[in-house]
Amino acid sequence: xxxxxxLPSSLIGRVFLLYLLSMLIFMGxxxxxxxxxxxxNSIISAQDSADTLISLLGPVVSDSAVIGDYETIERxxxxxxxxxxxxxxxxxxxxxxxxxxxxxxxxxxRAPPWLEHAIDEQLGDLNLTIVAGGKDYGVxxxxxxxxxxxxxxxxxxxxxxxLAGLSLLASLGLVWWPLxxxxxxxxxxxxxxxxxxxxxxxxxxxxxEDAPLEFRKTFEVLNQAAHSLQLERERAAVTLAAIGxxxxxxxxxxxIMLANPVLAEMLGHTQTALLGQAIQxxxxxxxxxxxxxxxxxxxxxxxxxxxxxxxxxxxKVLDLSVSLISGADASVAGYVLAFRDITEQQALExxxxxxxxxxxxxxxxxxxxxxxxxxxxxxxxxxxISTVLQLxxxxxxxxxxxxxxxxxxxxxxxxxxxxxxxxxxTRYISPAFARLAGLAAGTGLGLHEDELMHQLTANCPATAxxxxxxxxxxxxxxxxxxxPTRRVLELSLHEGGQGQGQSQGHNxxxxxxxxxxxxxxxxxxxxxxxxxTAAHELRTPMASIYGFTELLMTREVSPEKQKLxxxxxxxxxxxxxxxxxxxxDLARIEARRGKDFELESCELNSLVEEVVQDxxxxxxxxxPLLNFALPQVQVHVDRKKLQQVLRNLLSNAYKYSPDGGEVxxxxxxxxxxxxxxxxxxxxxxxxxxxxxxxxxxxxxxYRADKSGTVLGTGLGMSIVKEIxxxxxxxxxxxxxPGQGTTVRLSLPRLEExxxxxx
Numbered sequence: 086x087x088x089x090x091x092l093p094s095s096l097i098g099r100v101f102l103l104y105l106l107s108m109l110i111f112m113g114x115x116x117x118x119x120x121x122x123x124x125x126n127s128i129i130s131a132q133d134s135a136d137t138l139i140s141l142l143g144p145v146v147s148d149s150a151v152i153g154d155y156e157t158i159e160r161x162x163x164x165x166x167x168x169x170x171x172x173x174x175x176x177x178x179x180x181x182x183x184x185x186x187x188x189x190x191x192x193x194x195r196a197p198p199w200l201e202h203a204i205d206e207q208l209g210d211l212n213l214t215i216v217a218g219g220k221d222y223g224v225x226x227x228x229x230x231x232x233x234x235x236x237x238x239x240x241x242x243x244x245x246x247x248l249a250g251l252s253l254l255a256s257l258g259l260v261w262w263p264l265x266x267x268x269x270x271x272x273x274x275x276x277x278x279x280x281x282x283x284x285x286x287x288x289x290x291x292x293x294e295d296a297p298l299e300f301r302k303t304f305e306v307l308n309q310a311a312h313s314l315q316l317e318r319e320r321a322a323v324t325l326a327a328i329g330x331x332x333x334x335x336x337x338x339x340x341i342m343l344a345n346p347v348l349a350e351m352l353g354h355t356q357t358a359l360l361g362q363a364i365q366x367x368x369x370x371x372x373x374x375x376x377x378x379x380x381x382x383x384x385x386x387x388x389x390x391x392x393x394x395x396x397x398x399x400x401k402v403l404d405l406s407v408s409l410i411s412g413a414d415a416s417v418a419g420y421v422l423a424f425r426d427i428t429e430q431q432a433l434e435x436x437x438x439x440x441x442x443x444x445x446x447x448x449x450x451x452x453x454x455x456x457x458x459x460x461x462x463x464x465x466x467x468x469x470i471s472t473v474l475q476l477x478x479x480x481x482x483x484x485x486x487x488x489x490x491x492x493x494x495x496x497x498x499x500x501x502x503x504x505x506x507x508x509x510x511t512r513y514i515s516p517a518f519a520r521l522a523g524l525a526a527g528t529g530l531g532l533h534e535d536e537l538m539h540q541l542t543a544n545c546p547a548t549a550x551x552x553x554x555x556x557x558x559x560x561x562x563x564x565x566x567x568x569p570t571r572r573v574l575e576l577s578l579h580e581g582g583q584g585q586g587q588s589q590g591h592n593x594x595x596x597x598x599x600x601x602x603x604x605x606x607x608x609x610x611x612x613x614x615x616x617x618t619a620a621h622e623l624r625t626p627m628a629s630i631y632g633f634t635e636l637l638m639t640r641e642v643s644p645e646k647q648k649l650x651x652x653x654x655x656x657x658x659x660x661x662x663x664x665x666x667x668x669x670d671l672a673r674i675e676a677r678r679g680k681d682f683e684l685e686s687c688e689l690n691s692l693v694e695e696v697v698q699d700x701x702x703x704x705x706x707x708x709p710l711l712n713f714a715l716p717q718v719q720v721h722v723d724r725k726k727l728q729q730v731l732r733n734l735l736s737n738a739y740k741y742s743p744d745g746g747e748v749x750x751x752x753x754x755x756x757x758x759x760x761x762x763x764x765x766x767x768x769x770x771x772x773x774x775x776x777x778x779x780x781x782x783x784x785x786x787y788r789a790d791k792s793g794t795v796l797g798t799g800l801g802m803s804i805v806k807e808i809x810x811x812x813x814x815x816x817x818x819x820x821x822p823g824q825g826t827t828v829r830l831s832l833p834r835l836e837e838x839x840x841x842x843x
Contacts, residue, residue: 101257104182106259108256112249115247116249120242120245121820123238127703128207128234129213129240130170134482135170135171135208136172138171139225142165145161146158146215147216147217149161150176150215151222152346155184162175162185165188166187166189169233169234170229170230170386171227171229172230172232173185173227174226176224178222178223178520179221179222182223191232194237195236195503196232196236197235197239201231203227204231204235208225209229210227210230211226212225213225214224223301224664234346239748277278304454313367326544329346329347330425330741331345331351331403331423332344332345333359334410334419334420335364335420335422336418336419337417338420339450340362341360345628347424351401351403351424354367356434363609366628368405370389372392376409376417386405386407387407388402389403390402390403400590401428402427405423406423407422408423425542430528430531433531459813467519499517499600499601500517500601501518501522501598501599502515502517502522502599503596504596504597505594505595505596506594508533509595511529511531511532511534512530518599521574521599522540522574522599523544523570528540534554535553535554537554537597542564543566544566544569545565545566546565546567551563557577557578557597561575571603572603573602574599574602575599576598576599576603577597577598580595597681614696626636626661627657627661629653629654629657630654631654633651633656636650649785682726683725684721684723685721686719686721687720687727688717688719689719692728693731694711695728696731696732697709697731697735706745707747709738709750710768712750712753713751714753720763720835726808726812727808729804730805731767734803734805735750735804736801737802739769741769741771741772742770743771743772745770746770746771746825748769749767749769750765750766751768752765753766761833762830762832762833762834763834765830765831766826766828766832768826770825772823773820774820774822774826782802784803805828809830809832813833814830816829
C-alpha cells in the first residue's frame with residue numbers, strides 16, 4: 086500500500102521512474118566497480134613505483150656512503166623525491182645524520198581526510214638498509230605522497246561520476262520525449278471514454294498509425310467496440326423513435342441522459358433540450374430524491390402531470406412506469422422511465438367518478454327525503470313510509486350484494502369477459518381478460534369492438550391472419566399470441582337484446598368470452614404427433630409380417646426357406662410386442678405418476694451387482710466391469726423399476742458399441758450435492774452422439790442410429806428418464822462421436838438412521 090502511494094499516478098511517470106531506477110542501479114554498480122578497481126590500481130601502482138625506485142636508488146646511495154660522498158646522496162634523494170608517488174626521500178646514517186628531500190608542494194584541492202587516512206594505512210614507509218663489505222652504513226627510506234595519490238584518485242572518481250551523471254541526464258532526456266509521444270496516445274482512450282458519457286454523441290475512431298504495436302491492437306479493439314456501440318446507439322435511436330410511448334433514461338441523480346421524440350412532444354420540449362435536465366423539474370409529482378437502494382422495488386408506476394401543461398392550464402395526464410438500473414456494486418446506476426398518454430382515459434375515469442358521485446348524492450338525497458317524514462309524519466302514514474323506505478333499502482342492499490358477487494366471480498374466473506353497450510363500445514373488462522390478452526389495466530375501456538380486436542391481435546405473430554370481430558358472430562375462433570406469453574386463446578361472442586326499462590346505449594348488447602386453451606391445444610398436438618410416430622414405428626414390422634405371410638400363402642417355397650421366413654415373422658412379432666409393451670409401460674408410468682411404485686430401502690451396490698451378473702452380454706463380448714467407490718449406500722427406490730432402468734442402459738451400451746470395447750458400471754458419491762447423493766454411471770466405447778442428438782435422446786421413438794442396423798424401439802431412454810424423475814433423481818448424458826457415451830443417474834441417499842428404521 087505504501088509503495089502504491091509513493092508511485093506516480095501516470096503510466097509515463099511510472100515507466101520513467103522504472104527506467105531511472107534501472108539506470109541508477111546499473112550505473113551505480115558500474116561506478117562502484119570502477120572506483121574499487123581504480124583505488125586498488127592506484128595502491129599497487131604506487132607500491133610498484135616505490136619498489137622500483139628504491140631498488141635503483143640503493144646501489145647509488147651505497148657506493149656514495151662508502152666513500153663519504155654525501156652530495157651525490159643528496160642529489161639522488163632530490164631526484165627521487167620528484168617522483169609523483171613519493172612525498173619524501175631520506176638517508177639516515179649510523180651516527181644520526183639525516184639527509185631528507187621533498188619534491189612536491191601540498192595539492193591545491195585535496196581529497197577527503199578519510200580517503201588520505203585509508204591510503205596512509207595501505208602504503209607504509211619503504212626502508213632499505215645500506216650495507217657494503219659487511220658494514221652497515223645507514224637506512225634509505227621513502228615516504229609515499231598519500232595526499233597526492235588520494236587527490237588524483239578522488240579527482241578521477243569525481244570526473245567519472247560527473248560524466249555518468251551527465252550521461253544519465255542526457256539518456257533521460259532522450260527517453261522522455263519519445264516516451265511522452267508514444268504513451269501520449271493513451272489520452273485518446275480518455276477522450277473515447279468522455280465521448281461514451283455523452284448520450285447520442287458520435288464516437289470518433291482512435292488513430293493508430295504512430296502508436297506502438299501493443300497500443301494498436303488495443304485501439305483496434307476499442308475502435309471495433311466504438312463501431313458496435315455506435316450502431317447500437319443508432320438502432321436504439323431508431324427503435325425509440327418508432328415506439329409510441331415516451332422513453333427516457335436518467336443517471337442516478339435523475340438527470341436525463343436519453344429521450345425519444347415522443348417524450349419530447351409529451352413534455353413540450355425539444356429532444357436536445359431535455360438532455361441534462363432533472364426529471365423532477367419536468368414532473369413535479371415525482372419525489373425530490375429518487376430511491377438509491379437497489380434492494381428496494383425494482384419498478385413502480387404512478388400517474389403524473391407535466392409541469393408545462395400545469396403552467397399552461399391544460400389537462401394532460403401521463404402513466405409513468407419507472408425501472409431501476411442496478412450497477413456492478415449493487416447500487417442504483419440510473420432509471421428507465423416509460424410514459425403513456427392516458428389523458429382521454431383519465432378524463433373518462435373522472436367522468437365516471439363524477440357520475441358515480443352524482444348518483445350516490447342522489448341516492449343519499451332520496452334516502453333523506455324518505456327518512457325525513459318518518460319523524461314528523463302521522464302514525465297512520467308513518468307505516469307506509471317506513472315500508473317504502475325498508476323496501477328501497479332492501480333493494481339497494483340486494484343490488485350491492487349482487488354487484489359484489491358478480492365482481493368476485495369475474496375477478497376469480499380464469500376466463501375473461503368483456504361487455505359492450507348498444508353502440509358496441511366496451512363498458513367492462515374483467516381482470517382475467519386483460520391478463521390473458523396482455524393488455525394494461527384500463528386500456529381497453531371505451532373502445533369500439535373493432536378497435537378492441539385490433540389491440541387483442543396486436544400481439545399475434547406477424548405471419549398470422551388477422552381476425553375480424555364480425556367472424557365471431559359465425560362461431561368460436563382461436564388466436565395465438567406470442568407476447569407477453571405464448572398462448573392460444575378461444576373467443577366466443579354472446580349477443581343479447583335490449584331489456585325493458587333500460588336506456589338506449591347503456592344496456593349490455595353483447596358479451597365477449599375469452600378462454601385459455603393453450604394446454605388443450607398442446608395436448609392435442611402431442612397426441613397427434615405420438616399417434617403418428619407410433620403408427621410409423623409399428624408399420625415397419627407389420628409390413629414385414631404382411632409381406633412374408635403373403636409369400637407363404639401365394640408361393641411354394643422349400644421347407645428351409647419357410648423356416649427362415651417364419652423366423653423373420655417371429656422376430657418382427659417380437660419387435661411389435663416389445664414396442665407395445667414399452668408403450669404400455671410408459672403410459673402406465675405417466676398415468677399413475679409413481680403411485681404403483683413399491684418403494685423400499687435398498688443397498689445399491691448389491692442391487693447393481695445383481696443386475697450386472699444376471700445380464701447376458703452379446704456373444705464374444707465381456708461382461709460389464711464393476712467399480713464401487715462406496716462401501717455401502719442405502720437408497721429409497723422401487724427395486725424392480727431401478728433394475729429395469731439398469732437393464733435398459735446396459736442394453737443400449739452394448740447395442741451402440743458394435744465394434745466392442747469395455748462397458749463400465751460405476752457407483753460413487755455425487756460431488757454436485759456435497760456427497761449427499763449417489764451416482765450410477767454406465768459408460769461404453771461406442772459410436773457416441775453429437776450435441777444435437779443428445780438434446781433429443783429422451784424423446785419417444787428417437788434413435789441416434791439412423792441406419793436401422795441397431796434393433797430397438799427408441800422408447801428405452803424415455804422410460805429411464807420417467808422412472809428416474811419419479812424416484813426423485815436426475816439423468817445426465819455426455820457423449821462425443823466415436824468416443825462413446827456416459828449415462829449418469831443421480832439418486833438421493835437414504836440417511837443411516839432412516840435406513841436402520843426402515
